[in-house]
Amino acid sequence: MRRVVITGAGTVNPLGHGLAETMALMQAGTSAIKPLDIADQDMLSISIGAQVADWKPETHFDKGQLSLLDRHAQFALVSARQAMAQAGLMHDPQRCAVIMGTAGGGLITQDDAYRAVYAEGKTRVHPFTVPRLMPSAAASHISMEFGLKGPVFSVSSACASSNHAIGLAYQMLRSGMVDTALAGGSEAMLCFGGLKAWEGLRVMSPDACRPFSKGRNGMVQGEGAAVFVLETRDAALARGATVLAEIVGFGMTSDAGDIVMPDPDGAARAMGLALAEAGLAPEAVDHINAHGTGTAANDRSETAAIYRVFGPRAAQIPVTATKSLHGHLIGAAGAVELIGCLSALNDGLIPPTAGYLEPDPDCALDLVTEKARAGQFDTVLSNAFAFGGLNAVLALQRGSGA
Incomplete structure (x- = not known):
């Protein structure tokens, strides 16, 4: 392969x-x-x-x-x-x-x-x-x-x-x-x-x-x-091309449940499949670009899914949701959000989540807010979870490590 x-x-x-x-x-x-x-x-x-x-x-x-x-x-x-x-x-x-x-x-x-x-x-x-x-x-x-x-x-x-x-x-x-x-x-x-x-x-x-x-x-x-x-x-x-990132895993699942209400199990399985295909342990993930729509149901469900995959470490993984910046682009959402992943991988900067007011106990994540988070981020996940219970997750790594 x-x-x-x-x-x-x-x-x-x-x-x-x-x-x-x-x-x-x-x-x-x-x-x-x-x-x-x-x-x-x-x-x-x-x-x-x-x-x-x-x-x-x-x-x-x-x-x-x-x-x-x-x-x-x-x-x-x-x-x-x-x-x-x-x-x-x-x-x-x-x-x-x-x-x-x-x-x-x-x-x-x-x-x-x-x-x-x-x-x-x-x-x-x-x-x-x-x-x-x-x-x-x-x-x-x-x-x-x-x-x-x-x-x-x-x-x-x-x-x-x-x-x-x-x-x-x-x-x-x-x-x-x-x-x-x-x-x-x-x-x-x-x-x-x-x-x-x-x-x-x-x-x-x-x-x-x-x-x-x-x-x-x-x-x-x-x-x-x-x-x-x-x-x-x-x-x-x-050919000496500049590598922006390597795609190392992809996971897709279906909730087979409700047409509009998300199920954490489907999202968790998609993240798990992306990691499995990449041959990565959950501990390898440095950052998650969340689906993060800003609805009560999605954010609560996505948080639960992240905890199912990463356990207690979920609270220490930097998470951002750039829909707060560019809106929800529906079918184009994951593509534009992938730019945020490239920012983390290539520039060492996780874009911040805008509009944050105060912590929600149901969303106990290390959410990047106010300003970009600097660091070295070698492995990131990009989440996309859709109506109809359709889940697609990409795992990416730094191009310099390709």
Whole structure:
């Protein structure tokens, strides 16, 4: 089984339009959660979110391209361009995969079409409505941009989508099915229909995202994308590529329980499987990038899962939840949060969790708050736990140790 490393990373998210800007603001603990600016905002009860600011698609795409691209696909393509540029990759296009995660796909396109037909009484929609809204659009456009002819598809497992996508790409590389892969996630749900649907679940906070804090009152939605170039360690070293991190394990499980309430057992088994595949004992983990949504149920359940895996040492492992900074990016969450893992592994800085008020006895973790935590972090876990009881955990190690 071949070793797999990350050699390129790109992102467009509420914190920034690139990796360096995003990482700097993560490390500074800057929150991008602000009042929303969308159509029909006055008809929503939730007024905050984390939007990608100053996004000018015409600077990245010509008119013909834009007619085919929903906002989520725009974010994905620009992120992929950045990742490929950083990796400086020479590839066999028939041996390169593209796997992207998304929960909603082209939800803004869908919302616009419904508005045109049902609210405005129009009898026609944009001729490219279907190609724009399909969940596989981002993966397809990335493959076409770079001429990649290996396996190309999208994964939709709610908030675990991008961790599943990255994990599947890792498995394909390990097994020898492909030699390189672009993997990550993209989401753009900040439209009236998307937010109104989430309001119905009554899990949205009216004021802030406060993961693991006493007094937390829900999640805050964001949007954006992150894409990574994965290749075999041997190939990366042979061409002198900079290794950002090595993916050493991947675990995925299902709770097979409730459609919305998490079960600590499923999350714990996913973390355990990631460690087992990596051949690591729980004592080797230096940091956990938590799913940490800021809802009462998720944070309590995730804490219980961490204790099941790590026992009493769970209280000493530094944990952060960057959704407090960039919002919950749903299908793109794990991908953007992986940037926080790269910060810990490469810069020795764990981004802080914003919005923390006071300790919750049900969430007795060593939560990084107020400012970034400095240190040497050789092994990290990145957690993603989704509605439907779908769990995906990545284990990563420092690139210098690859």
